[in-house]
Amino acid sequence: MLFEKMDKTRLYAACKTGAVHLGISASLAALAASVVLGVWYPFPFRSLAGGGRLLGLTIGVIVVCGPLLTAILYDPYKSRRALLLDLSLVALLQLGALTYGLHSMALARPVVLAFETDRFVVVSAAQIDPAQLPQAPPDLQRLSWQGPRLIGTRTPKDNREMVASIDQSLQGVEPSARPGWWQTYEKNETEVQTRMKKLSDLRAQRPTEAQIVIDAAAHNISLPLDRLYYLPLTSQKILDGWIVLLNDRAAIVGYASVDGF
Numbered sequence: 001m002l003f004e005k006m007d008k009t010r011l012y013a014a015c016k017t018g019a020v021h022l023g024i025s026a027s028l029a030a031l032a033a034s035v036v037l038g039v040w041y042p043f044p045f046r047s048l049a050g051g052g053r054l055l056g057l058t059i060g061v062i063v064v065c066g067p068l069l070t071a072i073l074y075d076p077y078k079s080r081r082a083l084l085l086d087l088s089l090v091a092l093l094q095l096g097a098l099t100y101g102l103h104s105m106a107l108a109r110p111v112v113l114a115f116e117t118d119r120f121v122v123v124s125a126a127q128i129d130p131a132q133l134p135q136a137p138p139d140l141q142r143l144s145w146q147g148p149r150l151i152g153t154r155t156p157k158d159n160r161e162m163v164a165s166i167d168q169s170l171q172g173v174e175p176s177a178r179p180g181w182w183q184t185y186e187k188n189e190t191e192v193q194t195r196m197k198k199l200s201d202l203r204a205q206r207p208t209e210a211q212i213v214i215d216a217a218a219h220n221i222s223l224p225l226d227r228l229y230y231l232p233l234t235s236q237k238i239l240d241g242w243i244v245l246l247n248d249r250a251a252i253v254g255y256a257s258v259d260g261f
Contacts, residue, residue, distance in 0.1 A: 009076065010074075013075075013076040014072070014074040015071060017070055018074065019067070021070040022063065025066050026063055029059045029062050029063050032059070033059065036055050036102075036105055037052075037055065040105065040106070040145065040146075041110065041147075042147045043255070044233075044242060045122060045147065045148060047257075048110070048122045048233070048234075048237065048238050048242060049108055049109065049110045049122060050108055050237050054104055054105045055105065058097060058098060058102070061094070062094050062097060065093075065094075066090055066091075066093070070090050073086040073087075074087075107124070107126040108124050108126060109124060109145075110123065110147065110235075111124065111125045111128065112128075112148050113148040113149065113150050114150075114153050114182070115152050115185065115188045115231075116153050116176045118195050119231055119233065119234055120234070120244045122148060122233070123148070123177050123235075123236075125143050127173075127236060128177055128179065129179075132178065132179045134179075135179045136179035136180065137183060137184065140179070141179070150252065151183065152183045152184060152186070152188030152189075153182060153183065154175075154181055154183050189249070189250045192231070192246070193249075193250045195231060197229060198228075199229055199230045199245065200225045200226055202243070202258070202260065203215075206259075210258045210259075214258060216256075217255070217256035218245075221253050221254045223247065228245055228246070228253070229245070229247070229248070230243040230244060230245055230246065230256075230260055232259075232261055240260070240261055242256070243260035
């Protein structure tokens with residue numbers, strides 16, 4: 001009876017302590033999620049840059065593993081020193097997981113939304129060589145922490161640069177990820193206007209499911225379908241499945257999860 005009572009007492013205390021830890025962990029995870037999803041990865045870039053998956057893994061460790069370990073290790077019959085050591089180790093594990101997760105999400109965060117030839121490209125911080133940032137225009141030499149900045153990309157200055165650009169592209173470094181090729185979006189607006197396509201034409205070519213998505217996006221923008229245009233939206237992780245919605249002045253007015261190619 002004595003051992004049974006002790007087991008029940010330990011179980012109750014462990015569950016209570018684990019629940020308190022769960023509440024603290026959930027609050028911390030909610031704060032991290034609000035920063036990551038609300039500031040670093042605004043819609044729709046959490047999908048294009050993979051922020052949702054990284055955040056899910058981080059929150060899983062913080063909210064599930066931490067309180068579970070606390071409940072397993074907690075024993076009211078342990079000495080205060082032993083309890084403090086156990087809980088400190090769990091807290092350090094959580095802190096390490098949070099730090100690693102935030103660091104990974106910071107590297108993967110989208111910093112540039114660049115018009116490139118016939119599409120818009122989402123570029124993450126990890127794709128950009130920091131040593132090349134001084135080659136960018138002065139106002140683009142610091143990477144954004146508040147979602148991607150809309151920019152344009154220039155054309156090659158001469159044949160030699162064109163050949164070098166092709167070589168870099170074959171190595172996986174497109175103009176959108178080269179700070180020396182960045183320029184203000186306004187310099188590309190005329191080219192965007194010549195490249196953008198009618199959204200109504202895309203809608204007519206797509207199945208019913210995609211038409212519903214397009215109609216919903218157009219409704220949220222409050223512009224008639226015949227006054228909306230689009231271009232494909234890609235990233236290193238997703239090469240199709242999204243489009244940028246544009247008005248007749250080449251200004252971005254929305255996004256839709258539809259294949260634009």
